[in-house]
Amino acid sequence: MLDRHVICLDGTERQLSEVEDGLADVLKQLERVERLLKVVMVRKEDLEARSCRNNSRISRVAETINMGRPNIFVKKRLTDLFAFEDTFAVKHTHRSLGPRPP
Structure with a gap:
């Protein structure tokens, strides 16, 4: 009876370890995407600023x-x-x- 519980716990520990490893991979990908997003936002702001510098306003x-x-x-x-x-x-x-x- 104790052997079945040990086998069940081993399986549960293995599954938990796989989930933790998968979570670590997902967190690494999330960090990479966040870094890329920051770069893209900086580039977008730079392009917006450049486009505004090329405009002139004439009124009346x-x-x-x-x-x-x-x-x-x-x-x-x-x-x-x-x-x-x-x-x-x-x-x-x-x-x-x-x-x-x-």
């Missing part, structure tokens, strides 16, 4: 100017005023939150 341009195409007007005006070559782009414009002009 009427929406009705140049037949409703203020981005073309701004590009032409900057080219004329600062003798820029055609090496920059005005990708898009944003409206203000105020009411639309008549």
